[in-house]
Amino acid sequence: MKKLMTMTRQFRDDENGAAMVEYSILIGIIAVASIMTVLAIGGWVNGRFSALCTALEAASVGSCNATTGVGT
Known part of the structure; x- marks a missing residue:
């Protein structure tokens, strides 16, 4: 049971995925802004x-x- 609690705490405290999510959101915002600018x-x-x-x-x-666009 102690091992399960330790693994649960480690999973809860792990923030490695949070940075990836933040960068993904940032890239999405930049992509939408770029497309709107081009349009x-x-x-x-x-x-x-x-x-x-x-x-x-x-x-x-x-x-x-x-x-x-054809001209004479």
Whole structure:
């Protein structure tokens, strides 16, 4: 019985897994933040290229297809 109690105390006091869980949560937060940043920047870049395409067509310099990126 004493050995069981000793093993139970050792298991309770062991904190090796806690650091791994904390780092896993941190990596998850960083991954979500990175994905959100890439999506936000992608939307901004898409808007800028669409505006450029519209300006080029208005100036009769050329035509472009904003959805496929093909231009003349």
